[in-house]
Amino acid sequence: QQPVQSPQAVILREGEDAVINCSSSKALYSVHWYRQKHGEAPVFLMILLKGGEQKGHDKISASFNEKKQQSSLYLTASQLSYSGTYFCGTLSGSARQLTFGSGTQLTVLP
Amino acid sequence: EAQVTQNPRYLITVTGKKLTVTCSQNMNHEYMSWYRQDPGLGLRQIYYSMNVEVTDKGDVPEGYKVSRKEKRNFPLILESPSPNQTSLYFCASSLSRLRDNSYEQYFGPGTRLTVT
Secondary structure (H helix, E strand, O other), X not given: OOOEEEOOEEEEEOOOOXXXXXXXXXXXXXXXXXXXXXXXXXXXXXXXXXXXOEEEEOOEEEEEEOOOOEEEEEEOOOOXXXXXXXXXXXXXXXXXXXXXXXXXXXXEEO | OOOEEXXXXXXXXXXXXXXXXXXXXXXXXXXXXXXXXXOOOEEEEEEEEEEOOEEEEOOOOOOOEEOOOOOOEOOEXXXXXXXXXXXXXXXXXXXXXXXXXXXXOEEOOOEEEEEO
């Protein structure tokens, strides 16, 4: 079962902040975030393992609440280069496959 | 350069004509996977392989076959393509899941398939 991402789409101005949420009905082992620019392949952003850790690099960070089976991706002071579709992928239990959400389309305008 | 390659990048074919999409990685990764991407549905896994000669079904395996005879190659075979298999296909690879901090998946550039 696919994780649920919200919102489906968001438009913001350069310099604004955005939050993308990912939730699952299953107990999660890890959450993975990828970004895909139009016409390109998805590119890895970060992995969060259960334990409630928060990760980040540059102005993109993420948190993982294993009790709620939720993860959030935080984009602060958005840049034009942040535009794209963001996917969360979840790994649960003994599953050997990553299940992706349907994506959140982020558009950053000048 | 570490990469995943796919061929062809674009393919238009007719219903029922067998085709193969090749995937190759040069990173000595154990894990390889095929996804299809359709608007509004995200990435859905077709098949995956944990190692040579070890393959398993993903979420949407119907109508597809795979093989893993060599570590670097993981071809996707459509024995009798149908229009509902028109999609964008991605191959991906990663180190073993057992080393979770290395579970990052590297995606190929994609193959856009149209079946008429």
